Amino acid sequence: MKVLIVTETFLPSTDGIVTRLCKAIEYMLSVGHTVKVIAPDLGITSYKGAEVIGVKSFKLPLYRFRKWSLPSKIVGEVIDDFMPDVIHAVNPTLLATSGVYYAKQRNISLVCSYHTHLPKYLSHYHLDNRLTRKGLWNFIRYQHRDANVNLCTSEAMYEVLSSQSINNLSVLRRGVDLEERHPRYKSETMRNTLTQNKPDKKLLVFIGRLAPEKEIHKLKPLMEARDDIALAIIGDGPAKDSLCTIFEGTHTLFTGFMHGEQLSKAFASADAFIFPSVSETLGLVILEGMASGLPVIAAESGPTCEQIEHLKTGIIYDGNDLDSLIKAVSYLDDDDVMKCLKQNARKEAMRYSWENASLELIQYYERAIENQYLSNLIYKIKRDLCHR
Known part of the structure:
Protein backbone atom coordinates (compact mmCIF):
# COMPACT_ATOMS: atom_id res chain seq x y z
CA MET A 1 0.00 0.00 0.00
CA VAL A 176 2.26 4.02 24.26
CA ASP A 177 5.89 2.92 24.06
CA LEU A 178 6.11 0.55 27.00
CA GLU A 179 9.90 0.30 26.81
CA GLU A 180 10.64 3.99 26.47
CA ARG A 181 8.20 4.89 29.25
CA HIS A 182 9.05 2.57 32.12
CA PRO A 183 9.52 2.82 35.92
CA ARG A 184 13.09 1.55 35.56
CA TYR A 185 14.13 5.02 34.38
CA LYS A 186 13.63 6.39 37.90
CA SER A 187 16.70 8.50 38.73
CA GLU A 188 17.72 10.21 41.94
CA THR A 189 19.88 12.60 39.93
CA MET A 190 16.90 13.60 37.81
CA ARG A 191 14.70 13.92 40.88
CA ASN A 192 17.26 16.25 42.48
CA THR A 193 17.27 18.34 39.32
CA LEU A 194 13.49 18.58 39.02
CA THR A 195 12.98 19.35 42.73
CA GLN A 196 15.83 21.89 42.70
CA ASN A 197 17.75 19.76 45.19
CA LYS A 198 14.74 19.28 47.46
CA PRO A 199 14.09 15.56 46.80
CA ASP A 200 11.98 15.15 49.95
CA LYS A 201 9.26 17.35 48.45
CA LYS A 202 6.40 15.66 46.61
CA LEU A 203 7.28 16.02 42.92
CA LEU A 204 4.59 16.74 40.36
CA VAL A 205 5.51 16.93 36.68
CA PHE A 206 3.65 18.47 33.78
CA ILE A 207 4.98 17.55 30.35
CA GLY A 208 3.62 19.14 27.22
CA ARG A 209 3.13 22.29 25.17
CA LEU A 210 2.93 25.47 27.24
CA ALA A 211 -0.16 27.15 25.84
CA PRO A 212 -3.25 28.83 27.34
CA GLU A 213 -5.53 25.87 26.57
CA LYS A 214 -3.38 23.62 28.79
CA GLU A 215 -4.61 25.61 31.83
CA ILE A 216 -1.31 25.21 33.66
CA HIS A 217 -1.87 28.53 35.44
CA LYS A 218 -4.61 26.86 37.51
CA LEU A 219 -1.90 25.01 39.44
CA LYS A 220 -0.55 28.23 41.00
CA PRO A 221 -2.98 28.23 43.99
CA LEU A 222 -1.96 24.64 44.77
CA MET A 223 1.69 25.67 44.95
CA GLU A 224 0.75 28.49 47.32
CA ALA A 225 -1.38 26.17 49.48
CA ARG A 226 1.25 23.44 49.92
CA ASP A 227 4.90 24.29 50.46
CA ASP A 228 5.89 20.60 50.41
CA ILE A 229 5.18 20.31 46.67
CA ALA A 230 7.74 20.72 43.90
CA LEU A 231 6.40 21.28 40.39
CA ALA A 232 8.45 20.65 37.24
CA ILE A 233 7.01 22.03 34.00
CA ILE A 234 8.70 20.32 31.06
CA GLY A 235 8.17 21.72 27.60
CA ASP A 236 7.89 25.04 25.83
CA GLY A 237 5.29 27.12 24.07
CA PRO A 238 3.70 30.53 23.62
CA ALA A 239 2.61 30.79 27.28
CA LYS A 240 6.02 30.12 28.81
CA ASP A 241 6.90 33.73 29.65
CA SER A 242 3.55 34.45 31.26
CA LEU A 243 3.68 31.18 33.21
CA CYS A 244 7.15 31.98 34.52
CA THR A 245 5.74 35.24 35.84
CA ILE A 246 2.66 33.56 37.31
CA PHE A 247 4.68 30.91 39.18
CA GLU A 248 7.40 33.26 40.37
CA GLY A 249 8.02 32.75 44.07
CA THR A 250 6.75 29.15 44.08
CA HIS A 251 8.84 25.99 44.04
CA THR A 252 8.38 25.54 40.28
CA LEU A 253 11.02 24.66 37.70
CA PHE A 254 10.70 25.32 33.96
CA THR A 255 13.08 22.97 32.14
CA GLY A 256 12.26 23.57 28.48
CA PHE A 257 12.02 20.55 26.21
CA MET A 258 13.44 17.17 27.15
CA HIS A 259 13.86 14.24 24.79
CA GLY A 260 14.89 10.59 24.76
CA GLU A 261 16.24 9.06 27.95
CA GLN A 262 16.14 12.40 29.77
CA LEU A 263 12.39 12.61 29.23
CA SER A 264 11.93 8.99 30.31
CA LYS A 265 13.79 9.77 33.52
CA ALA A 266 11.71 12.89 34.10
CA PHE A 267 8.50 10.87 33.90
CA ALA A 268 9.69 8.02 36.11
CA SER A 269 11.35 10.18 38.79
CA ALA A 270 8.20 12.05 39.83
CA ASP A 271 5.58 11.13 42.42
CA ALA A 272 2.69 11.93 40.08
CA PHE A 273 1.88 13.42 36.70
CA ILE A 274 -0.39 16.47 36.79
CA PHE A 275 -2.75 17.19 33.89
CA PRO A 276 -4.95 20.30 34.27
CA SER A 277 -6.17 20.56 30.67
CA VAL A 278 -9.81 19.85 29.77
CA SER A 279 -9.51 20.70 26.06
CA GLU A 280 -7.69 17.58 24.85
CA THR A 281 -9.21 15.15 22.36
CA LEU A 282 -7.34 12.44 24.27
CA GLY A 283 -4.02 13.39 25.87
CA LEU A 284 -1.57 10.60 25.00
CA VAL A 285 0.81 11.99 27.61
CA ILE A 286 -1.53 10.61 30.27
CA LEU A 287 -0.81 7.08 29.06
CA GLU A 288 2.92 7.88 28.98
CA GLY A 289 2.74 8.87 32.62
CA MET A 290 0.89 5.70 33.50
CA ALA A 291 3.40 3.56 31.59
CA SER A 292 6.14 5.22 33.65
CA GLY A 293 4.45 3.95 36.80
CA LEU A 294 2.94 7.29 37.82
CA PRO A 295 -0.53 7.98 39.10
CA VAL A 296 -1.99 10.77 36.96
CA ILE A 297 -3.81 13.59 38.75
CA ALA A 298 -6.07 15.01 36.05
CA ALA A 299 -8.85 17.55 35.68
CA GLU A 300 -12.15 15.92 34.83
CA SER A 301 -13.08 15.74 31.13
CA GLY A 302 -14.62 13.11 28.90
CA PRO A 303 -11.40 12.01 27.15
CA THR A 304 -9.44 12.01 30.40
CA CYS A 305 -11.98 9.84 32.21
CA GLU A 306 -11.74 7.29 29.40
CA GLN A 307 -8.11 6.73 30.39
CA ILE A 308 -8.23 7.08 34.18
CA GLU A 309 -10.36 5.22 36.69
CA HIS A 310 -10.58 7.39 39.81
CA LEU A 311 -8.56 6.02 42.73
CA LYS A 312 -7.64 2.91 40.76
CA THR A 313 -5.32 4.08 37.98
CA GLY A 314 -5.22 7.77 38.83
CA ILE A 315 -7.02 10.65 40.51
CA ILE A 316 -9.69 12.84 38.93
CA TYR A 317 -10.49 16.32 40.24
CA ASP A 318 -12.75 19.21 39.30
CA GLY A 319 -10.62 21.60 37.23
CA ASN A 320 -12.60 24.61 38.45
CA ASP A 321 -12.41 23.77 42.16
CA LEU A 322 -9.21 24.43 44.10
CA ASP A 323 -10.39 22.35 47.06
CA SER A 324 -10.91 19.41 44.73
CA LEU A 325 -7.36 19.78 43.39
CA ILE A 326 -5.88 20.05 46.88
CA LYS A 327 -7.80 16.94 47.97
CA ALA A 328 -6.56 15.04 44.90
CA VAL A 329 -2.95 15.93 45.67
CA SER A 330 -3.40 14.95 49.33
CA TYR A 331 -3.44 11.30 48.24
CA LEU A 332 0.31 11.66 47.70
CA ASP A 333 0.60 11.49 51.49
CA ASP A 334 -0.91 7.99 51.66
CA ASP A 335 1.83 5.47 50.85
CA ASP A 336 -0.57 2.55 50.51
CA VAL A 337 -2.83 4.38 48.08
CA MET A 338 0.15 5.57 46.05
CA LYS A 339 1.67 2.10 45.81
CA CYS A 340 -1.61 0.68 44.54
CA LEU A 341 -2.13 3.53 42.05
CA LYS A 342 1.37 3.16 40.61
CA GLN A 343 1.00 -0.59 40.12
CA ASN A 344 -2.43 -0.24 38.55
CA ALA A 345 -1.32 2.61 36.28
CA ARG A 346 1.53 0.59 34.79
CA LYS A 347 -0.71 -2.47 34.44
CA GLU A 348 -3.36 -0.44 32.61
CA ALA A 349 -0.80 1.10 30.23
CA MET A 350 0.47 -2.38 29.32
CA ARG A 351 -2.87 -3.01 27.58
CA TYR A 352 -1.89 -0.56 24.84
CA SER A 353 0.93 -0.89 22.34
Whole structure:
Protein backbone atom coordinates (compact mmCIF):
# COMPACT_ATOMS: atom_id res chain seq x y z
CA MET A 1 0.00 0.00 0.00
CA LYS A 2 1.23 3.51 -0.83
CA VAL A 3 0.25 6.02 1.87
CA LEU A 4 0.53 9.80 1.68
CA ILE A 5 0.24 11.64 4.99
CA VAL A 6 -0.47 15.38 4.83
CA THR A 7 -0.14 16.91 8.27
CA GLU A 8 -0.12 20.31 9.96
CA THR A 9 2.64 19.21 12.35
CA PHE A 10 5.62 16.86 12.23
CA LEU A 11 9.14 16.50 13.54
CA PRO A 12 11.03 18.15 15.14
CA SER A 13 7.83 19.21 16.93
CA THR A 14 6.96 16.95 19.86
CA ASP A 15 3.34 16.35 20.73
CA GLY A 16 0.82 13.53 20.77
CA ILE A 17 0.02 13.90 17.07
CA VAL A 18 3.66 13.65 16.02
CA THR A 19 4.27 10.72 18.36
CA ARG A 20 1.31 8.83 16.91
CA LEU A 21 2.37 9.55 13.32
CA CYS A 22 5.98 8.51 13.91
CA LYS A 23 4.98 5.21 15.49
CA ALA A 24 2.51 4.51 12.67
CA ILE A 25 5.11 5.30 10.01
CA GLU A 26 7.65 3.01 11.68
CA TYR A 27 5.15 0.16 11.78
CA MET A 28 3.91 0.66 8.20
CA LEU A 29 7.45 0.63 6.84
CA SER A 30 8.29 -2.47 8.87
CA VAL A 31 5.47 -4.46 7.24
CA GLY A 32 6.27 -3.37 3.70
CA HIS A 33 4.10 -0.33 2.99
CA THR A 34 5.47 2.81 1.31
CA VAL A 35 4.92 6.13 3.09
CA LYS A 36 5.49 9.76 2.18
CA VAL A 37 4.81 12.73 4.44
CA ILE A 38 4.00 16.33 3.50
CA ALA A 39 4.41 18.78 6.38
CA PRO A 40 5.51 22.34 7.15
CA ASP A 41 9.18 22.72 6.25
CA LEU A 42 11.06 22.48 9.54
CA GLY A 43 14.25 20.98 8.12
CA ILE A 44 13.25 17.31 8.24
CA THR A 45 13.60 15.47 4.90
CA SER A 46 13.12 11.86 5.96
CA TYR A 47 12.02 9.70 8.85
CA LYS A 48 13.05 6.04 9.18
CA GLY A 49 13.13 5.76 5.38
CA ALA A 50 9.91 7.67 4.66
CA GLU A 51 10.43 10.80 2.57
CA VAL A 52 9.29 14.03 4.26
CA ILE A 53 8.44 16.83 1.84
CA GLY A 54 8.49 20.28 3.42
CA VAL A 55 6.23 23.14 2.39
CA LYS A 56 7.27 26.75 3.04
CA SER A 57 6.20 27.64 6.57
CA PHE A 58 5.48 30.77 8.60
CA LYS A 59 4.29 31.88 12.03
CA LEU A 60 0.73 32.93 12.79
CA PRO A 61 0.16 36.14 14.79
CA LEU A 62 -2.04 34.35 17.34
CA TYR A 63 0.33 31.40 17.76
CA ARG A 64 3.91 32.40 17.03
CA PHE A 65 5.56 29.52 18.84
CA ARG A 66 5.41 27.11 15.90
CA LYS A 67 5.34 27.32 12.12
CA TRP A 68 2.45 26.51 9.82
CA SER A 69 2.00 26.07 6.07
CA LEU A 70 -0.78 27.25 3.82
CA PRO A 71 -2.63 24.96 1.38
CA SER A 72 -0.23 24.22 -1.46
CA LYS A 73 -0.22 22.91 -5.03
CA ILE A 74 2.88 20.95 -4.02
CA VAL A 75 0.48 18.42 -2.50
CA GLY A 76 -1.15 17.87 -5.90
CA GLU A 77 2.24 17.52 -7.59
CA VAL A 78 3.39 14.94 -5.05
CA ILE A 79 0.13 13.01 -5.49
CA ASP A 80 0.52 12.93 -9.28
CA ASP A 81 4.08 11.64 -8.94
CA PHE A 82 3.53 9.21 -6.04
CA MET A 83 0.04 7.95 -6.97
CA PRO A 84 -0.92 6.91 -3.41
CA ASP A 85 -3.59 4.34 -2.62
CA VAL A 86 -4.80 6.45 0.28
CA ILE A 87 -4.31 10.00 1.53
CA HIS A 88 -4.40 10.72 5.25
CA ALA A 89 -5.21 14.36 6.06
CA VAL A 90 -4.17 14.89 9.67
CA ASN A 91 -6.12 17.69 11.39
CA PRO A 92 -7.06 19.42 8.11
CA THR A 93 -6.88 23.10 9.03
CA LEU A 94 -4.36 24.73 6.67
CA LEU A 95 -1.84 22.62 4.74
CA ALA A 96 -3.72 19.34 5.27
CA THR A 97 -6.82 20.80 3.58
CA SER A 98 -4.82 20.38 0.35
CA GLY A 99 -4.81 16.64 1.04
CA VAL A 100 -8.59 16.76 1.29
CA TYR A 101 -8.95 18.86 -1.88
CA TYR A 102 -6.67 16.77 -4.10
CA ALA A 103 -7.99 13.45 -2.81
CA LYS A 104 -11.49 14.49 -3.93
CA GLN A 105 -10.22 15.98 -7.20
CA ARG A 106 -8.11 12.92 -8.07
CA ASN A 107 -10.72 10.46 -6.78
CA ILE A 108 -8.31 8.90 -4.26
CA SER A 109 -9.29 7.23 -0.97
CA LEU A 110 -9.30 9.74 1.88
CA VAL A 111 -8.88 9.38 5.64
CA CYS A 112 -9.25 12.46 7.85
CA SER A 113 -8.31 12.47 11.51
CA TYR A 114 -9.36 14.96 14.20
CA HIS A 115 -6.78 15.50 16.95
CA THR A 116 -7.14 19.12 18.06
CA HIS A 117 -10.50 20.31 19.37
CA LEU A 118 -10.32 23.82 17.93
CA PRO A 119 -13.80 24.96 19.07
CA LYS A 120 -12.71 24.33 22.66
CA TYR A 121 -9.65 26.54 22.15
CA LEU A 122 -11.62 29.64 21.13
CA SER A 123 -12.19 30.94 24.65
CA HIS A 124 -8.49 30.66 25.48
CA TYR A 125 -7.68 33.03 22.63
CA HIS A 126 -10.61 35.43 23.27
CA LEU A 127 -12.39 34.39 20.07
CA ASP A 128 -15.36 32.52 21.49
CA ASN A 129 -18.64 33.90 20.17
CA ARG A 130 -21.61 32.36 18.44
CA LEU A 131 -20.57 33.45 14.95
CA THR A 132 -16.96 32.27 15.28
CA ARG A 133 -17.98 28.92 16.75
CA LYS A 134 -20.61 28.33 14.05
CA GLY A 135 -18.14 29.25 11.31
CA LEU A 136 -15.46 26.97 12.72
CA TRP A 137 -17.81 24.00 12.91
CA ASN A 138 -18.97 24.64 9.33
CA PHE A 139 -15.32 24.58 8.26
CA ILE A 140 -14.63 21.34 10.16
CA ARG A 141 -17.70 19.65 8.66
CA TYR A 142 -16.65 20.73 5.17
CA GLN A 143 -13.17 19.24 5.54
CA HIS A 144 -14.48 15.92 6.85
CA ARG A 145 -17.66 15.50 4.79
CA ASP A 146 -16.18 13.55 1.87
CA ALA A 147 -13.70 11.38 3.77
CA ASN A 148 -14.12 7.66 3.29
CA VAL A 149 -13.13 7.28 6.94
CA ASN A 150 -13.05 9.93 9.67
CA LEU A 151 -11.02 9.18 12.79
CA CYS A 152 -11.01 10.70 16.27
CA THR A 153 -9.06 9.75 19.37
CA SER A 154 -11.68 9.17 22.07
CA GLU A 155 -15.29 8.12 22.62
CA ALA A 156 -16.00 11.58 24.03
CA MET A 157 -14.85 13.21 20.80
CA TYR A 158 -16.83 10.65 18.82
CA GLU A 159 -19.97 11.90 20.53
CA VAL A 160 -19.07 15.55 19.91
CA LEU A 161 -18.28 15.03 16.23
CA SER A 162 -21.34 12.85 15.68
CA SER A 163 -23.51 15.59 17.14
CA GLN A 164 -22.04 17.90 14.51
CA SER A 165 -23.11 15.54 11.69
CA ILE A 166 -19.64 14.24 10.87
CA ASN A 167 -20.13 10.78 9.38
CA ASN A 168 -18.06 7.66 8.64
CA LEU A 169 -16.56 8.12 12.09
CA SER A 170 -14.45 5.71 14.14
CA VAL A 171 -12.29 5.93 17.26
CA LEU A 172 -8.59 5.29 16.75
CA ARG A 173 -6.91 3.11 19.35
CA ARG A 174 -4.38 4.83 21.61
CA GLY A 175 -0.89 3.53 22.23
CA VAL A 176 2.26 4.02 24.26
CA ASP A 177 5.89 2.92 24.06
CA LEU A 178 6.11 0.55 27.00
CA GLU A 179 9.90 0.30 26.81
CA GLU A 180 10.64 3.99 26.47
CA ARG A 181 8.20 4.89 29.25
CA HIS A 182 9.05 2.57 32.12
CA PRO A 183 9.52 2.82 35.92
CA ARG A 184 13.09 1.55 35.56
CA TYR A 185 14.13 5.02 34.38
CA LYS A 186 13.63 6.39 37.90
CA SER A 187 16.70 8.50 38.73
CA GLU A 188 17.72 10.21 41.94
CA THR A 189 19.88 12.60 39.93
CA MET A 190 16.90 13.60 37.81
CA ARG A 191 14.70 13.92 40.88
CA ASN A 192 17.26 16.25 42.48
CA THR A 193 17.27 18.34 39.32
CA LEU A 194 13.49 18.58 39.02
CA THR A 195 12.98 19.35 42.73
CA GLN A 196 15.83 21.89 42.70
CA ASN A 197 17.75 19.76 45.19
CA LYS A 198 14.74 19.28 47.46
CA PRO A 199 14.09 15.56 46.80
CA ASP A 200 11.98 15.15 49.95
CA LYS A 201 9.26 17.35 48.45
CA LYS A 202 6.40 15.66 46.61
CA LEU A 203 7.28 16.02 42.92
CA LEU A 204 4.59 16.74 40.36
CA VAL A 205 5.51 16.93 36.68
CA PHE A 206 3.65 18.47 33.78
CA ILE A 207 4.98 17.55 30.35
CA GLY A 208 3.62 19.14 27.22
CA ARG A 209 3.13 22.29 25.17
CA LEU A 210 2.93 25.47 27.24
CA ALA A 211 -0.16 27.15 25.84
CA PRO A 212 -3.25 28.83 27.34
CA GLU A 213 -5.53 25.87 26.57
CA LYS A 214 -3.38 23.62 28.79
CA GLU A 215 -4.61 25.61 31.83
CA ILE A 216 -1.31 25.21 33.66
CA HIS A 217 -1.87 28.53 35.44
CA LYS A 218 -4.61 26.86 37.51
CA LEU A 219 -1.90 25.01 39.44
CA LYS A 220 -0.55 28.23 41.00
CA PRO A 221 -2.98 28.23 43.99
CA LEU A 222 -1.96 24.64 44.77
CA MET A 223 1.69 25.67 44.95
CA GLU A 224 0.75 28.49 47.32
CA ALA A 225 -1.38 26.17 49.48
CA ARG A 226 1.25 23.44 49.92
CA ASP A 227 4.90 24.29 50.46
CA ASP A 228 5.89 20.60 50.41
CA ILE A 229 5.18 20.31 46.67
CA ALA A 230 7.74 20.72 43.90
CA LEU A 231 6.40 21.28 40.39
CA ALA A 232 8.45 20.65 37.24
CA ILE A 233 7.01 22.03 34.00
CA ILE A 234 8.70 20.32 31.06
CA GLY A 235 8.17 21.72 27.60
CA ASP A 236 7.89 25.04 25.83
CA GLY A 237 5.29 27.12 24.07
CA PRO A 238 3.70 30.53 23.62
CA ALA A 239 2.61 30.79 27.28
CA LYS A 240 6.02 30.12 28.81
CA ASP A 241 6.90 33.73 29.65
CA SER A 242 3.55 34.45 31.26
CA LEU A 243 3.68 31.18 33.21
CA CYS A 244 7.15 31.98 34.52
CA THR A 245 5.74 35.24 35.84
CA ILE A 246 2.66 33.56 37.31
CA PHE A 247 4.68 30.91 39.18
CA GLU A 248 7.40 33.26 40.37
CA GLY A 249 8.02 32.75 44.07
CA THR A 250 6.75 29.15 44.08
CA HIS A 251 8.84 25.99 44.04
CA THR A 252 8.38 25.54 40.28
CA LEU A 253 11.02 24.66 37.70
CA PHE A 254 10.70 25.32 33.96
CA THR A 255 13.08 22.97 32.14
CA GLY A 256 12.26 23.57 28.48
CA PHE A 257 12.02 20.55 26.21
CA MET A 258 13.44 17.17 27.15
CA HIS A 259 13.86 14.24 24.79
CA GLY A 260 14.89 10.59 24.76
CA GLU A 261 16.24 9.06 27.95
CA GLN A 262 16.14 12.40 29.77
CA LEU A 263 12.39 12.61 29.23
CA SER A 264 11.93 8.99 30.31
CA LYS A 265 13.79 9.77 33.52
CA ALA A 266 11.71 12.89 34.10
CA PHE A 267 8.50 10.87 33.90
CA ALA A 268 9.69 8.02 36.11
CA SER A 269 11.35 10.18 38.79
CA ALA A 270 8.20 12.05 39.83
CA ASP A 271 5.58 11.13 42.42
CA ALA A 272 2.69 11.93 40.08
CA PHE A 273 1.88 13.42 36.70
CA ILE A 274 -0.39 16.47 36.79
CA PHE A 275 -2.75 17.19 33.89
CA PRO A 276 -4.95 20.30 34.27
CA SER A 277 -6.17 20.56 30.67
CA VAL A 278 -9.81 19.85 29.77
CA SER A 279 -9.51 20.70 26.06
CA GLU A 280 -7.69 17.58 24.85
CA THR A 281 -9.21 15.15 22.36
CA LEU A 282 -7.34 12.44 24.27
CA GLY A 283 -4.02 13.39 25.87
CA LEU A 284 -1.57 10.60 25.00
CA VAL A 285 0.81 11.99 27.61
CA ILE A 286 -1.53 10.61 30.27
CA LEU A 287 -0.81 7.08 29.06
CA GLU A 288 2.92 7.88 28.98
CA GLY A 289 2.74 8.87 32.62
CA MET A 290 0.89 5.70 33.50
CA ALA A 291 3.40 3.56 31.59
CA SER A 292 6.14 5.22 33.65
CA GLY A 293 4.45 3.95 36.80
CA LEU A 294 2.94 7.29 37.82
CA PRO A 295 -0.53 7.98 39.10
CA VAL A 296 -1.99 10.77 36.96
CA ILE A 297 -3.81 13.59 38.75
CA ALA A 298 -6.07 15.01 36.05
CA ALA A 299 -8.85 17.55 35.68
CA GLU A 300 -12.15 15.92 34.83
CA SER A 301 -13.08 15.74 31.13
CA GLY A 302 -14.62 13.11 28.90
CA PRO A 303 -11.40 12.01 27.15
CA THR A 304 -9.44 12.01 30.40
CA CYS A 305 -11.98 9.84 32.21
CA GLU A 306 -11.74 7.29 29.40
CA GLN A 307 -8.11 6.73 30.39
CA ILE A 308 -8.23 7.08 34.18
CA GLU A 309 -10.36 5.22 36.69
CA HIS A 310 -10.58 7.39 39.81
CA LEU A 311 -8.56 6.02 42.73
CA LYS A 312 -7.64 2.91 40.76
CA THR A 313 -5.32 4.08 37.98
CA GLY A 314 -5.22 7.77 38.83
CA ILE A 315 -7.02 10.65 40.51
CA ILE A 316 -9.69 12.84 38.93
CA TYR A 317 -10.49 16.32 40.24
CA ASP A 318 -12.75 19.21 39.30
CA GLY A 319 -10.62 21.60 37.23
CA ASN A 320 -12.60 24.61 38.45
CA ASP A 321 -12.41 23.77 42.16
CA LEU A 322 -9.21 24.43 44.10
CA ASP A 323 -10.39 22.35 47.06
CA SER A 324 -10.91 19.41 44.73
CA LEU A 325 -7.36 19.78 43.39
CA ILE A 326 -5.88 20.05 46.88
CA LYS A 327 -7.80 16.94 47.97
CA ALA A 328 -6.56 15.04 44.90
CA VAL A 329 -2.95 15.93 45.67
CA SER A 330 -3.40 14.95 49.33
CA TYR A 331 -3.44 11.30 48.24
CA LEU A 332 0.31 11.66 47.70
CA ASP A 333 0.60 11.49 51.49
CA ASP A 334 -0.91 7.99 51.66
CA ASP A 335 1.83 5.47 50.85
CA ASP A 336 -0.57 2.55 50.51
CA VAL A 337 -2.83 4.38 48.08
CA MET A 338 0.15 5.57 46.05
CA LYS A 339 1.67 2.10 45.81
CA CYS A 340 -1.61 0.68 44.54
CA LEU A 341 -2.13 3.53 42.05
CA LYS A 342 1.37 3.16 40.61
CA GLN A 343 1.00 -0.59 40.12
CA ASN A 344 -2.43 -0.24 38.55
CA ALA A 345 -1.32 2.61 36.28
CA ARG A 346 1.53 0.59 34.79
CA LYS A 347 -0.71 -2.47 34.44
CA GLU A 348 -3.36 -0.44 32.61
CA ALA A 349 -0.80 1.10 30.23
CA MET A 350 0.47 -2.38 29.32
CA ARG A 351 -2.87 -3.01 27.58
CA TYR A 352 -1.89 -0.56 24.84
CA SER A 353 0.93 -0.89 22.34
CA TRP A 354 1.80 1.23 19.35
CA GLU A 355 1.93 -1.90 17.22
CA ASN A 356 -1.77 -2.61 17.81
CA ALA A 357 -2.73 1.04 17.32
CA SER A 358 -0.75 1.25 14.07
CA LEU A 359 -2.16 -2.02 12.76
CA GLU A 360 -5.64 -0.65 13.36
CA LEU A 361 -4.77 2.53 11.44
CA ILE A 362 -3.72 0.40 8.46
CA GLN A 363 -7.06 -1.39 8.67
CA TYR A 364 -8.82 1.99 8.48
CA TYR A 365 -6.76 2.81 5.39
CA GLU A 366 -7.89 -0.46 3.84
CA ARG A 367 -11.51 0.33 4.74
CA ALA A 368 -11.17 3.74 3.08
CA ILE A 369 -9.89 2.11 -0.12
CA GLU A 370 -12.80 -0.35 -0.10
CA ASN A 371 -15.30 2.46 0.52
CA GLN A 372 -13.86 4.51 -2.32
CA TYR A 373 -14.03 1.50 -4.66
CA LEU A 374 -17.69 0.94 -3.78
CA SER A 375 -18.44 4.62 -4.19
CA ASN A 376 -16.83 4.62 -7.63
CA LEU A 377 -18.72 1.47 -8.60
CA ILE A 378 -22.09 2.89 -7.52
CA TYR A 379 -21.36 6.10 -9.42
CA LYS A 380 -20.50 4.12 -12.55
CA ILE A 381 -23.68 2.04 -12.33
CA LYS A 382 -25.83 5.14 -11.87
CA ARG A 383 -24.12 6.88 -14.76
CA ASP A 384 -24.57 3.89 -17.06
CA LEU A 385 -28.27 3.64 -16.14
CA CYS A 386 -28.79 7.32 -16.93
CA HIS A 387 -27.21 6.88 -20.36
CA ARG A 388 -29.47 3.98 -21.37
